[in-house]
Structure formats: structure tokens, C-alpha cells
Amino acid sequence: MNEDVKKYLQENRDAHLEQMKELLSIPSISSLSEHKEDVKKAAEWLAMALKEAGVENVKVMETKRHPVVYGDWLKAEGKPTVLIYGHYDVQPVDPIELWETPPFEPAIRDDKIYARGASDDKGQVFMHIKMIEAILKTKGELPVNVKFCIEGEEEIGSPNLDPFVDEHHDLLSADVLLVSDTSMLEKGKPSVCYGLRGLCGLQIDLKGAKGDLHSGIFGGAVQNSIHALVELLATMHNDKGQVTVEGFYDKVRPLTDEEMQTYEELSNDEKMKKQLGVKELFGEEGYSSIARTWGRPTLEINGIYGGFQGEGIKTVIPSEAHAKITCRLVPDQDPKEIADAIVKHIDKHLPPGVTVETTLFDQAKPFITPYDHPAIEAAGKALKEAYHVDPTYARMGGSVPIVETFNTKLGLPAVLMGFGLDEENFHAPNEHFHLENFDKGLMALVDFLFELEYAE
Missing domain, CATH: 3.30.70.360 (Alpha-Beta Plaits)
Structure with a gap:
């Protein structure tokens, strides 16, 4: 499916990675006032990239602190509208002495790109833009309508996002929310996250x-x-x-029998004990370790x-x-x-x-989208096409408050289709992103839009 798009991405891969390095080179640390201009620079870079990709009505919209980047392509008459959310701000880099290469001098080693923001979330935001570019360059149009909302304050708790959504309710209205700011289960095992604590x-x-x-x-x-x-x-x-x-x-809300069985099958207590360096696990009686961390x-x-x-x-x-x-x-x-x-x-x-x-x-607030929702099923099909394995429909133990914001204020079901791995040191020294997931994730995102075109 979409072999022409795949060919375009393969032929332009080196150029795209160089562009991603440009974005990762900008020290857009939202929590430090001395980087305010760098945060703005990253927003302007993304606005330029969106325009070059073929996205329309692109603008850098001011908030009380750091700007939001907006853009849209709304020519798929009668088709669903996808609101694509991401963030371009990053965490501080301390302790700097633990970085093998400077955090804002991106380096590729062992088919991984190392830089602050490579996995969380600049790398994945960049993939969204290249997804749109690849489709428009090869087909001339998108299968669905899209809107972008890329903020610069996620790493400081998104203090201005709720007011921004309230003020721009109509501008951001859509049918489904797409977020790539979550992790896969492990290397080679993609997942669609349908719930957050x-x-x-x-x-x-x-x-x-x-x-x-x-x-x-x-x-x-x-x-x-x-x-x-x-x-x-x-x-x-x-x-x-x-x-x-x-x-x-x-x-x-009780876990369903199907969820209990799935979480039991996914739980690997011996692996977790080894990973954490403990002799035994402990938690709420009557539940597997995955059930405890995802659904309790x-x-x-x-x-x-x-x-x-x-x-x-x-x-x-x-x-x-x-x-x-x-x-x-x-x-x-x-x-x-x-x-x-x-x-x-x-x-x-x-x-x-x-x-x-x-x-x-x-x-x-906690968030959940029924995993038989058409958008969730479309994401599952796209991931299977890209990774050639059945994806897992998972919840996350963490919290992503912006997802609940979009659900409460705009009524949007959310597809959380992330391509990071827990081992990639986001928020820590030597953050990196596996380029295998850059390649396969791009095709999964492309196929998702085409699957969504016919989802009911």
C-alpha cells in the first residue's frame, strides 16, 4: 500500500535526517528563561517546515509564554479531520557531563540519532510533517483533512494550552486526535495506546x-x-x-475480562524484576503487574x-x-x-x-478511548502493515494531561501512536531515537491516514 509514498521517503531519507538534525540543534528548553528566543526559533522552524510540506494557513500563535504552531490542509471534502498534536519544547540537559556527544549537536550512531528531543518529542513531530509532505508530493492531496497544533510548553505542564484551546475552539475542531508522544511496548512491538491514567x-x-x-x-x-x-x-x-x-x-471502572487476560499475558515479572534490580514485585492483590500499572x-x-x-x-x-x-x-x-x-x-x-x-x-483526569473505536482500529491496521506483527492495544501508566484537555474541550477520541522506546533516555543524558522506528513509523503514520479515510 502506498508504494509511491514509501519510495519518496526512502529516496529522501538522508535529506530528511539532515533537516531533523537542524530542528534538534535548536535548544528549545521551555523551562529556562534564557532559552526563550530558542523556543521561538524552533516554532518558526516548524512553521517553515509545515509550509514547505504543503500545509496551509500556517501561523505561529502567541500565548502568555511560548507560542503554538498551527497549520491545516482542509480540502478532503466529506472526509474526517485529524488534529495532530505534538510539542517542540524539550527538557534541560543536566548533567551535561554525562552526554557522550553534545545534546544539541545531533549525532547518528548504531542507527540511532542522539540529541535532546530526538525521541521526546521533536523527532516524532518531525515525522508527522514528513508524513504530510510525502503524501502531498506523490499524490497531490491528502486522504483526510488535517490540522496541526504543536505547542512549546508541554515540558512545563502546558500552562497555556487550556486557555488556547478555549480561545480557538472552532479553529481546532476535528474528529480525532493523533499524538505520537508515547512508547512502543519494546523494539519491534508497536502498540496503540487507548488509555492514560x-x-x-x-x-x-x-x-x-x-x-x-x-x-x-x-x-x-x-x-x-x-x-x-x-x-x-x-x-x-x-x-x-x-x-x-x-x-x-x-x-x-473495572477492567474487562479481555483486558485482564491480555494484561496477564503481557506481564513478565521475571523480566521486570531483572530490569528494576529487585527480588520481588509488590502491588495490589489480585492483579498482574501490567494490570496494576496500566489499569489500576x-x-x-x-x-x-x-x-x-x-x-x-x-x-x-x-x-x-x-x-x-x-x-x-x-x-x-x-x-x-x-x-x-x-x-x-x-x-x-x-x-x-x-x-x-x-x-x-x-x-x-484519566482518559480512555474504546479500543474498538474505528480510529483505534485504523491505527492498528497501519502498524501491522508497517511492522508485520499484530500491535498491542495498551494503556499507559503515566499521564498526558493534554489528551484529556482535547477530549473534554473538543470531544476528540485520541489515537496515541508513539514510536519511542522506554530505553531511549528521554529526560536523561544521551537521549536518542531508533531510526528503524523513524522509517517504519513514517509509513505507519501514512497508512493510518489512508485507513482513517474509510473507517466507520
């Missing part, structure tokens, strides 16, 4: 005496804030790996701190103790309701002798 984050601050106390003089007479904190945190789980916060599971909610203590942290011993009773917690949520849990339930649990189980202040942080 949501997120609820908070911090607990306990306060006892007005200052740290001498443990010899006051020990045994007052509450130790760290003792109180660990006692409180211990009430949030039982020995079966279950969360004991009242109401936590009330709205959890969690409450994790991410950090505890307080008291003396230096070398040696300091005999104090700490005045303060702190904990950071995040919950991964599944359909149909609501982050606000979960936060409220945890706050109530804290108040109910607070040990004597301390006061508590709870601060809420990031929240994102």
Missing part, C-alpha cells in the same frame, strides 16, 4: 513544637513530627497493596523529609515533617474528589500533638 498530587506539612527540641530534655514529653508523619502515612495502605483512603475505589489506581509517597539531614547524629526532636504524594487515577475517578478524600483521611487519622497543612498540586 490521571494524576492527583499533594503535599503534607506537619508542625509540632515551635522549633526543633533537644531529645534528651524533651524526648518522651512531646510528639515527634516525623513519628506522626510515618504513622499517618502508614494508614493509607494495607498489607495487600490496597489504598485504604475511604472512597478511593468507589468510581474505579495508586497512591505513592514520592518523598519524605524533615529533621536533621547532615553527616553524623544530631539529637533533636524535629519540629516539622513533610511528605509529597501523587496518585495515578483510572476511569472514572475524579482528581478533585480523590484529593478531597485524602484530605479527609488525613484529618481523621492525624496523630495528636501536631497540626497539618495540605497543599494540592497537579491534577489531570
Whole structure:
């Protein structure tokens, strides 16, 4: 299928990789103010690339911080419209000394391209643009309508994306969302992600005496804030790996029998133990490891701190103790309701002798598209055509809040068809992207648009 497009991509592969190197050379680090102009430069580079590919109505649209790049091609009358989302900003590069080659001097080694953003997400955004270019250059038209929304703030939590979507609701309206910012199961095993867990984050601050106390003089007479904190945190789980916060599971959508069986088959506990360097796994009783990470909610203590942290011993009773917690949520849990339930649990189980202040942080709703949705099935067919194996229909344990944004505000089902691998060091030194997935992923994306043309 689409042999002319495949030939075009093969003949222009070297030129395309050189162009991708140009994009990867721009240090578009959204979190660092000194790179503000670099972020803008990356946006302008993408706008130029979209125009050269044949995309129309291309514009760099300002937000309160970093711009959004928009473009469209809307000449497929009566056909579906695909909104293609990606991000061109990247993470900081620290620690720089661990990079084998400079992070913004792209290098190809062992059929992998090394650079910050190669996998997350510039490389995959670039593939979307080349997909459109290849079809338009060979066929003169697209099988479906497309719109691009490429933002520059994903790595800092997309603070301006919700307002942007609200302001440009009609401009971004579509029938399906396409995102390539997720991972394959492993090398040679593509997957279509149809579900993401949501997120609820908070911090607990306990306060006892007005200052740290001498443990010899006051020990045994007052509450130790760290003792109180660990006692409180211990009430949030039982020995079966279950969360004991009242109401936590009330709205959890059960996994289907088919999902339970699939996740059981995909779980490889021995491989995971070896990968993680642990002797045994632990989690919610009655579920496989994949079911726990993809389809069940969690409450994790991410950090505890307080008291003396230096070398040696300091005999104090700490005045303060702190904990950071995040919950991964599944359909149909609501982050606000979960936060409220945890706050109530804290108040109910607070040990004597301390006061508590709870601060809420990031929240994102869980997301799921039925995996028998026509767009999901179209993605599966396209991946099988490119990789010659049946793809896995998977959920992800992580959260991609923008997907829920597009679903809630625009009513879009999402196809999460990513080509990265978990081993590619995104967010870490020596980030890279396998060029095998650059080649096969491009054809899968092309075929997806043609499959979507007739999906019902």
C-alpha cells in the first residue's frame, strides 16, 4: 500500500535526517528563561517546515509564554479531520557531563540519532510533517483533512494550552486526535495506546513544637513530627497493596475480562524484576503487574523529609515533617474528589500533638478511548502493515494531561501512536531515537491516514 509514498521517503531519507538534525540543534528548553528566543526559533522552524510540506494557513500563535504552531490542509471534502498534536519544547540537559556527544549537536550512531528531543518529542513531530509532505508530493492531496497544533510548553505542564484551546475552539475542531508522544511496548512491538491514567498530587506539612527540641530534655514529653508523619502515612495502605483512603475505589471502572487476560499475558515479572534490580514485585492483590500499572489506581509517597539531614547524629526532636504524594487515577475517578478524600483521611487519622497543612498540586483526569473505536482500529491496521506483527492495544501508566484537555474541550477520541522506546533516555543524558522506528513509523503514520479515510 502506498508504494509511491514509501519510495519518496526512502529516496529522501538522508535529506530528511539532515533537516531533523537542524530542528534538534535548536535548544528549545521551555523551562529556562534564557532559552526563550530558542523556543521561538524552533516554532518558526516548524512553521517553515509545515509550509514547505504543503500545509496551509500556517501561523505561529502567541500565548502568555511560548507560542503554538498551527497549520491545516482542509480540502478532503466529506472526509474526517485529524488534529495532530505534538510539542517542540524539550527538557534541560543536566548533567551535561554525562552526554557522550553534545545534546544539541545531533549525532547518528548504531542507527540511532542522539540529541535532546530526538525521541521526546521533536523527532516524532518531525515525522508527522514528513508524513504530510510525502503524501502531498506523490499524490497531490491528502486522504483526510488535517490540522496541526504543536505547542512549546508541554515540558512545563502546558500552562497555556487550556486557555488556547478555549480561545480557538472552532479553529481546532476535528474528529480525532493523533499524538505520537508515547512508547512502543519494546523494539519491534508497536502498540496503540487507548488509555492514560490521571494524576492527583499533594503535599503534607506537619508542625509540632515551635522549633526543633533537644531529645534528651524533651524526648518522651512531646510528639515527634516525623513519628506522626510515618504513622499517618502508614494508614493509607494495607498489607495487600490496597489504598485504604475511604472512597478511593468507589468510581474505579473495572477492567474487562479481555483486558485482564491480555494484561496477564503481557506481564513478565521475571523480566521486570531483572530490569528494576529487585527480588520481588509488590502491588495490589489480585492483579498482574501490567494490570496494576496500566489499569489500576495508586497512591505513592514520592518523598519524605524533615529533621536533621547532615553527616553524623544530631539529637533533636524535629519540629516539622513533610511528605509529597501523587496518585495515578483510572476511569472514572475524579482528581478533585480523590484529593478531597485524602484530605479527609488525613484529618481523621492525624496523630495528636501536631497540626497539618495540605497543599494540592497537579491534577489531570484519566482518559480512555474504546479500543474498538474505528480510529483505534485504523491505527492498528497501519502498524501491522508497517511492522508485520499484530500491535498491542495498551494503556499507559503515566499521564498526558493534554489528551484529556482535547477530549473534554473538543470531544476528540485520541489515537496515541508513539514510536519511542522506554530505553531511549528521554529526560536523561544521551537521549536518542531508533531510526528503524523513524522509517517504519513514517509509513505507519501514512497508512493510518489512508485507513482513517474509510473507517466507520
